[in-house]
Amino acid sequence: MMNNRDLIITRTPLRISFFGGGTDIPYFFKKEFGQTLSVAINKYVYVIIKTHNNYDEKYRINYSKTENVNFLNDMKNKRVKSILNYFKIKDPLYISTISDIPANTGLGSSSAFTVGLIRAVLILKNKKMSKEAIANLAFKIEHSLKEDLGKQDQYISSLGGIKHFIYRKNSTVKLNTLKINNKIQKLLKNSLLIYTGQKRLSKNILKKQKKNFKKNYHNLVQLKKNVNKFINLLKKNNNLESVGNLFDNSWKLKIKLSDKISNTKINKLYKSLISDGCYGGKLLGAGNGGFIFMVMNYKTKKKILNKFKKYKIFQPQIDYNGSIVLKK
Helix, strand or coil, rough: CCCCCEEEEEEEEEEEEECCCCCCHHHHHCCEEEEEEEEEEEEEEEEEECCCCCCCCCCEECCCCEEEEEEEEHHEEEEHHHHHHHHCCCCCCCEEEEEECCCHHHHHHHHHHHHHHHHHHHHHHCCCHHHHHHHHHHHHHHHCCCCCCCCCHHHHHHHHCCEEEEECCCCEEEEEECCCHHHHHHHCCCCEECCCCCCCHHHHHHHHHCCCCHHHHHHHHHHHHHHHHHHHHHCCCCCHHHHHHHHEEEEEEEHCCCCCCCHEEEEEEHHHHHHHCCCCEECCCCCCCCEEECCCCCHHHHHHHCCCCCCCCCCEEEEECCCCEECC
16 A cells, blocks of 8 residues: 655665675575675665656656656666566656765665665555565565675665674575674774776676686685684774785785776776875775775875875765665
């Protein structure tokens, strides 16, 4: 049953994937368990939906493009189409999305949108689901679109906070509780997200990575082990240089997974940041564009902010709320 709501707005956080990315993809964790450690941040995707009585169009979808269609089968946005089909939405509907950060930049915006739209439609249908169930449904919908995406993005954007997830064959995602909030807050205070100025389609990179799975298997196992190394470093002394070196190690492992993960411009920027005093970091998401996460001390941060003024840079903070409804 549909509620004739005037307007529904949801807000869903983007994320930083610290360690273990790539081991949350089914073709890996069906062979060997995967794990990730990531954090939701204070940059968001907003989804706005509204029922209407405009007789000229049944569905109007505004994202990077605008679609006006009367039949779901004519809709080009596969995520929206799949969600509306799943919930059997028949009534006329407007759907719009706004993001604090551009799409295709490695912060999980696609999955944040999927989670946010599901949450909005649940309000519209007067239905309830747990945040874990919303995340699982978001993954199933995205996976059904034949995209080789991992599971961490849907879960971290839905739940928020700092999360250590474990993925196993034929089981639900396990959340391992860690008492490291203060340590992660310190890390983020001594880090920056730097936009490379490049965007990319993650599915093209992930497709190549899957093709190289046998060759990459050993490196993916090492990336998974770095999750535990990171947790141990934080629990021991939270030494920034050691943490930065571990990020650097993961980045060097990651670029071996595919020749599409990095490029000359990104390599040059990363080397420059290291030579200017950063301890280490990594390109976020699938690669080949988007944001670089870098770890540094306070003195180096001031230097980086002054020297790299032509780049869009911000210091991330933790979002503990996950996906929420702002208006209903």
